[in-house]
Amino acid sequence: MDEQNPAVSNNIVSQSQIVSQFQDEATSFQMSKKSLAPAALLETSQKIDEKSEVIEDDRSNIKPSDKSILIIEDDHNFSNILIELAQEKGFKYLIAKDGETGLQLAQEYHPQAVILDVGLPQLDGISVMERLKDNPNTRAIPVHFISASDQSSEAKKMGAIGYLIKPVSVDEKEMEVLVADNGKEALKKLEKEPNIDIVLMDIMMPEMDGYKAIQEIRTQPRFRQLPIIALTAKAMKGDKAKCIEAGANDYLAKPMDTDKLFSLMRVWLYR
Known part of the structure; x- marks a missing residue:
């Protein structure tokens, strides 16, 4: 096995804390806001074509001494939220919109933490987690799951250190x-x-x-x-x-x- 990056070794103790901080702050995403007032209707856009848009990340300028986090998420807007959190915490960030790309980035860059969406297209988050844990080079990386449904028990059995349920409806979140x-x-x-x-x-x-x-x-x-x-x-x-x-x-x-x-x-x- 290749010798582990010194920067990674020095951060082993704090790796679980890294993702826990994301969990604490990301929990505020769960529709705890009290009221929503439309003057007419709801909807979305920003001219985002989520299928074709490529999200730029820091892979071209990550140094061995940098703290980095890998976000495996196909939702462009939710990725942006996680990117902001990463930047606030002083992390360089890597973005993958599918499981295969996420596995490649984890193997190549060995980030300090992974934020993994369960509902990925093609190769889902559960399968990605299994492959991360089967690989000696990536199994020690802390993984935090995010999903629109509660699969926290299964995720933690697989070794995830945290789990966040995405907000998916106004009624469920008491808005x-x-x-x-x-x-x-x-x-x-x-x-x-x-x-x-x-x-x-x-x-x-x-x-x-x-x-x-x-x-x-x-x-x-x-x-x-x-x-x-x-x-x-x-x-x-x-x-x-x-x-x-x-x-x-x-x-x-x-x-x-x-x-x-x-x-x-x-x-x-x-x-």
Whole structure:
């Protein structure tokens, strides 16, 4: 067996703590927010084509002395959340959107920890875990599982040191949804419920359209950091720029994709 990297040896004791920190912070992703107020509907986008988009990572500039973490996750937006956590903790990060790529990166870079999605396409997370533990060069790497369903018992039997259930529905996570029929009503609801956590704003509304409503919301200092997602019925050229200019954090085009909706909600609710 090849001699282990000194940087890895020096971090063996703290490796489980590394992933535990991710578990503690990632647990806050589990829809503990109290209220969600759309001015009309929900949805997703950011012009993300999750099947074709390549997420850049640090593999080209990882040094032997660097702390690194491998994220094996096919959900682009959830990967972004984990990337932010990694950067906050001072880690270089490696990204794999499928199990085979994750196994290759684990073998080549020997990261200090692995964050592994159970529901990967083709080679699922359980199979990836089995192969990581069967390989003498990767079996000592701490692995933390993430999944939309609770398979924590099975994961821990396989050697995972932690398990996070992804938030998958508003009802399951006890979020309150407030609905406004137009921009003026949305402003009134915000006045009455200032602790609202996110706004999904339909652009095409009677009385006051979404652009104007967003601008009005942003004039109030207490709402300047409130996440606002703009929704439009058609994906027209220039719409996103116009929404962002009005003060929205992001832009979504209908029809709604539920999976993308929850991914984007995770991004903006738990930044």
